[in-house]
Amino acid sequence: MGVSGSGKTTVGTRLAERLAVPYAEADDFHPPGNVAKMAAGTPLTDEDRAPWLDAIAEWLAGRGGAGGVVTCSALKRRYRDRLRSAAPGVFFLHLDGSPELVARRLGERRGHFMPPSLLRSQFDALEPLHEDEPGAAVGIDGSPEETVERALAALAR
Template sequence: MTAASKTPPVVVVMGVSGSGKSTVGGLLAERLGVPYAEADDFHPAANIAKMSAGHPLDDADRAPWLDAIAEWIAAHEGHGGVVSCSALRRRYRDRLREAAPDLFFLHLDGPQELIAARLAARMQHFMPSGLLGSQLDALERLEPDESGAVVSIEGGPQQIAERALALLPD
């Protein structure tokens, strides 16, 4: 996207833990020349403690987190931005879309074995690999009426980011 082109969209890089949201989201924001926000930074301490103890979050835990992400999204509408967020359920994505109706979702998706291997290799993150199953169970894939695209997580971060860029709306 050139400086003369229209404003970059606000993009949510979504998927289960270990799918590469933070890495790909940061690369995407860099390529688009827009701010990046890490969804984990919006979690209250109680959520991090709960997940660190191996317990999945429930909707009551997620509500203030989603609200904080939605505020960030609303502040960047019209300017562009990229935020990572699991956004596993349609109702969570709908909540985020309330902040910016033109929000675009990039779902990083791949084989469970690959995601599990990435989680096992990840250091210093509060999300234990044992919660992958609960995230996969909760995942509601993008529906045809949702603005977004699925991106394969096969290959390296640069390759994934290139595929993601190619899928963004013009």
């Protein structure tokens, strides 16, 4: 989980490879209307996110305990609760970085529908993991491989 530009896809694919489990990209679960809205620079509402979260929850539930990695911003606790209700064993890795670092990375990214102008709204909406949520914050200040190593260490704990 994390804001756009935090490295979810890069770290998620590498983490899934290291764990030898399936990977799913949350962006692929967005209905076309959501993609168009974000591409136009309009933040999504909770109503917009509902079918997207349900589709991700369905993927998680369909894993049947076999494991998998899915990238998802999951910025708010209620979104994570929705995912957890479908897949009670889910563990969240919050890819955590400063707004400045993420803005720089987002500015370097090409070919993605999420414009850098929406980053502030994502940080405003972000509710870090609460103590009672299954998960860990993982710093992204370093290479993607260093972040993957931190993620694996968090999973081992």
